[in-house]
């Protein structure tokens with residue numbers, strides 16, 4: 001235990017501390033895994049499948065980008081994100097070209113509700129495409145590290161065999177236990193490498209061969225939106241009970257009724273005036289109760305870093321020092337943070353007079 005405390009420190013990481021990049025590992029020709037540690041030695045507490053938002057100093061001004069954590073909280077000394085430089089991407093390209101060990105970045109989170117630990121089930125079906133493999137890799141590592149025999153069918157679609165991220169690590173795990181079944185499908189062959197697995201886009205017949213008992217499995221899906229839409233359409237057509245379907249989305253999340261936020265009884269009124277005092281900046285702004293704190297800050301020339309703008313990523317978390325807000329978030333803030341007085345500026349509406357530390 002003393003060794004663990006010495007290695008990890010006694011407190012989990014909080015996002016007011018920048019992260020230091022400690023390792024960069026190429027995964028495929030345009031994808032790399034970046035590993036970060038907290039300079040203080042703090043350890044990382046999150047659910048497998050959650051994400052962090054990184055503040056990237058790209059030329060022309062900082063941008064915030066959200067990446068799923070590809071490492072597992074069962075290995076809490078560091079966190080990793082695996083980034084693909086998509087054509088035209090700004091953040092991913094900058095990371096692959098410029099982010100090196102020793103550099104520090106501001107980060108926000110972890111946040112997100114896409115995690116199998118929130119939906120315990122005897123059998124899982126993970127379906128991913130491209131870099132959407134990262135959250136299901138985190139969950140698979142967590143299942144593996146838990147020491148219990150997993151029952152996971154892991155379906156992944158890639159353009160070609162060499163673009164299957166984490167292939168060796170997954171095969172290393174699957175070679176040792178029968179309960180982790182890998183099912184890769186690719187669209188094209190590599191010119192100098194034969195491929196004996198599935199070919200073509202995932203379809204109903206293929207799914208039936210890959211996971212004959214798919215109707216009994218809890219499904220977690222992550223990939224580009226058209227891919228997830230195709231998976232949803234396919235499962236609905238096959239009569240799958242969509243209460244057991246979950247998808248990662250950096251758009252507004254699909255919620256089950258049980259996960260829907262509980263609304264309090266204070267509702268913003270568009271005819272009611274409000275006032276926000278931005279204490280550190282010395283700005284007092286008049287607004288309406290239907291304005292968000294983030295919008296009022298921007299309108300007054302103040303910069304609160306933001307990402308998703310709908311309460312998911314946690315980037316816009318600030319501390320409220322007085323007054324009341326109406327906040328409807330999507331999992332981007334913890335109950336502990338709320339108790340400590342934090343709010344998400346993008347989805348908080350001032351009720352009357354409010355003061356914040358900005």
Ligand code: FES
Nearest residue numbers: 307308309314346
């Ligand atoms: S910007 Fe993502 S939670 Fe506010």
